[in-house]
Amino acid sequence: MPPPPAATAAAAAAQHLESFLPRLTTLSHYKQFHARLLTSGRLHSDSFLRARFLDRLALSAHLPHALLLLRSLPSPATNDFNAALRGLAASPHPARSLLLLAGRLLHAPSPPPPRLDALSLSFALKASARCSHGPATLQLHALVVRLGCTPDVRLMTTLVDSYAKCGDLASARKVFDEMLVRDIASWNSLLAGLAQGTEPTLALALFHRLAGSFHELPPREAPNELTIVAALSACAQIGSLQDGLYVHEFARKIGVSGNVRVCNALIDMYSKCCSLGPALEVFHSIRREDRTLVSYNTAIQAVSMHGHGADALRLFDEMPTSIEPDEVTYIAVLGGCNHAGLVDDGLRVFHGMRVPPNVKHYGAVVDLLGRAGRLAEAYDTIKSMPFPADIVLWQTLLGASKKHGDVELAELAATKLAELGSNVDGDYVLLSNVYASKARWADVDRVRDTMRSNDVQKVPGFSYTEIGGVMHKFINGDRDHPRWQEIYKALEGIVSRIGELGYEPETDNVLHDIGEEEKQNALCYHSEKLAIAFGLIATPPGETLRVIKNLRICGDCHVVAKLISKAYSRVIVIRDRARFHRFEDGHCSCRDYW
Structure with a gap:
C-alpha cells in the first residue's frame, strides 16, 4: 500500500532540506538553515535531520553556535548529544568534551539526560586521548563496562588507543589481551602506542608476531599500511636498522611499500638509523605529485640532522607552490642551517616565514x-x-x-x-x-x-650499537658486557694506533680538578668509545659502524672517531642527542661545527 500523499510530501521536503547540508559554509548559512528548521517545525519533529545539522555545525568553525543549539533543546536525543561531544573532541579544546559529558552525568536537568551509547563513549575517549588525561580514560573504561559495551570491537580499540596515548601502556595491553575479538585497528592502536611510548622494543616484538603469522590471520587482522608505519616508528626510536630493513621488506610483501604514509615513515626510519642515503632514495621514489607536506618535512629534517644544511635549503626551495610550509618545515630548515653554520641563510628563512x-x-x-x-x-x-x-x-x-x-x-x-x-x-x-x-x-x-x-x-652517558640484529648497550666505564675484557684490550690497541696519527687526549673535556692521568683514564672509557671498540672486533673489516648516544658527543670522542675512521678504514656514524656525525677517512660530516 503506497504511503499517503502527505507523508510523501514531508519526506520529499526533508530530503530537499538535507540536500543543502553539504553547501553550508559560513555562519550566516548555518543560521539561515537553523531558522528554516525552526519555521518548518523540523527542529523538534525531525530528530535525524536535526542531528545531522548539529553534527556538521559542531565539526565546523562554528562550534559555539552548535552548543547554544544543544542547550536550547528541551529534550536532546542521544544523537544530538553525540554531535556536540564529537565536535568538542575534535576541537582545539578537547577537554570541553569531557566537561560536557561530566555535566550531563553529574548535574542532569529535568527531563533526564540522553542515554549514553558506544558513540558517546568513543568520542569522549578520543577527547581524553588528545588531552592525555589518564584518570578520565579510567573513568570512561568503567562506564564502558557498566553499560555493557565491551563486545564493541571499535569502542574497545578506541579504549586501547586512549590508554596508550595517555602513557598507560600496561592498561592498554591489558584491554587488548582481554578483547575476545580483534581487528587490525586493535593491533595498530597497541603497536602505535608501544612504538611511540616507552616500549618500542615490545612494539617490534608484537609486529614480528603479527608478521610471522601473516598467512594464518583472518582478513580482519591482516597487517596494513598503518601497521607498517607503527613498526617503522619503533625502529626509528631505537635505531634498529636490521628491524627496519625487515619491516621495509614486509611492506613490499603486502604491497604497501609505495604508500606515501609508509614512504614518509621509511624516510624517518632510515634517517634515524644512520642511513641517510636510503632515506633520500625513498623520498625521490615518491612521485612529485604524490609527495605531501609530511614527505618534505621528513626529508628536510633528515638532511638537516645529518648536517647537510645546503640540501635542506634546496629541498625547501623545491617545495611546490601547492604545498604550504608549516611550523615544522621552518623548524627543520632552521635546524639544517644551525648544524651547517649557515647563519645568513637561516636568518633569511626566519625573516621570510609565512607562518x-x-x-x-x-x-x-x-x-x-x-x-x-x-x-x-x-x-x-x-x-x-x-x-x-x-x-x-x-x-x-x-x-x-x-x-x-x-x-x-x-x-x-x-x-x-x-x-x-x-x-x-x-x-x-x-x-x-x-x-x-x-x-x-x-x-x-x-x-x-x-x-x-x-x-x-x-x-649517565650511554650508547647503543646494533651488531647482527642485537642491540648492545654501553655506559661510561662499563664492565657488564660479556666481552668487556676484549673491548678494553681493543681500546688499548686503538689508543696506540691513533697515537701514531698524532692523537693526544683532550683532557679539557674532563672538567674536574684532578690529575692529568686520571683525566685521560676518565676519557678513555666513554660509552661511545666502548661501542666503537666492540664494533671493530665484532664486525668484518670495512663494515659501517653505527652508534646511538643519549647525550652530545664530547670533543675527545669526536677526535677519536675521526682518527679511528682513518686508521681502520671504517665509516662510523654516531647519532647523538642533537644530530648525526658521519666519520670517514679522518673527517666528520659536521666539519667540526657542532
Whole structure:
C-alpha cells in the first residue's frame, strides 16, 4: 500500500532540506538553515535531520553556535548529544568534551539526560586521548563496562588507543589481551602506542608476531599500511636498522611499500638509523605529485640532522607552490642551517616565514647565532620576542655561552633558569663546565654543592650499537658486557694506533680538578668509545659502524672517531642527542661545527 500523499510530501521536503547540508559554509548559512528548521517545525519533529545539522555545525568553525543549539533543546536525543561531544573532541579544546559529558552525568536537568551509547563513549575517549588525561580514560573504561559495551570491537580499540596515548601502556595491553575479538585497528592502536611510548622494543616484538603469522590471520587482522608505519616508528626510536630493513621488506610483501604514509615513515626510519642515503632514495621514489607536506618535512629534517644544511635549503626551495610550509618545515630548515653554520641563510628563512614564529623558531635562531659565537645577537633575539623565553631558550643560550667561554652570559642564563624553576642536571653541568674551562675550581665546587643540596643527579652517558640484529648497550666505564675484557684490550690497541696519527687526549673535556692521568683514564672509557671498540672486533673489516648516544658527543670522542675512521678504514656514524656525525677517512660530516 503506497504511503499517503502527505507523508510523501514531508519526506520529499526533508530530503530537499538535507540536500543543502553539504553547501553550508559560513555562519550566516548555518543560521539561515537553523531558522528554516525552526519555521518548518523540523527542529523538534525531525530528530535525524536535526542531528545531522548539529553534527556538521559542531565539526565546523562554528562550534559555539552548535552548543547554544544543544542547550536550547528541551529534550536532546542521544544523537544530538553525540554531535556536540564529537565536535568538542575534535576541537582545539578537547577537554570541553569531557566537561560536557561530566555535566550531563553529574548535574542532569529535568527531563533526564540522553542515554549514553558506544558513540558517546568513543568520542569522549578520543577527547581524553588528545588531552592525555589518564584518570578520565579510567573513568570512561568503567562506564564502558557498566553499560555493557565491551563486545564493541571499535569502542574497545578506541579504549586501547586512549590508554596508550595517555602513557598507560600496561592498561592498554591489558584491554587488548582481554578483547575476545580483534581487528587490525586493535593491533595498530597497541603497536602505535608501544612504538611511540616507552616500549618500542615490545612494539617490534608484537609486529614480528603479527608478521610471522601473516598467512594464518583472518582478513580482519591482516597487517596494513598503518601497521607498517607503527613498526617503522619503533625502529626509528631505537635505531634498529636490521628491524627496519625487515619491516621495509614486509611492506613490499603486502604491497604497501609505495604508500606515501609508509614512504614518509621509511624516510624517518632510515634517517634515524644512520642511513641517510636510503632515506633520500625513498623520498625521490615518491612521485612529485604524490609527495605531501609530511614527505618534505621528513626529508628536510633528515638532511638537516645529518648536517647537510645546503640540501635542506634546496629541498625547501623545491617545495611546490601547492604545498604550504608549516611550523615544522621552518623548524627543520632552521635546524639544517644551525648544524651547517649557515647563519645568513637561516636568518633569511626566519625573516621570510609565512607562518607566525613560535618559541621554537626563536629558539632555533638563538641556537643559530649562539653556535656561531654571535652571543650578543642571540641574547638580543631573546629580549625582542613577543612572549617570555622558556626554559629551553635559556638552556640554549647557556650552551652557547659554555661553547664560547662567556662566563657573564652563562651566569645570566643560569639565573634565569633558576627563576623559571629548572632543576635539571644539564643546567648545572654547563655552568660548571664554563667555570672549569677557566680553572675557577671554587665556583665549580659551589655549583656541585648546589646540585647536591637540590638532589640533582647527573644523567649517565650511554650508547647503543646494533651488531647482527642485537642491540648492545654501553655506559661510561662499563664492565657488564660479556666481552668487556676484549673491548678494553681493543681500546688499548686503538689508543696506540691513533697515537701514531698524532692523537693526544683532550683532557679539557674532563672538567674536574684532578690529575692529568686520571683525566685521560676518565676519557678513555666513554660509552661511545666502548661501542666503537666492540664494533671493530665484532664486525668484518670495512663494515659501517653505527652508534646511538643519549647525550652530545664530547670533543675527545669526536677526535677519536675521526682518527679511528682513518686508521681502520671504517665509516662510523654516531647519532647523538642533537644530530648525526658521519666519520670517514679522518673527517666528520659536521666539519667540526657542532
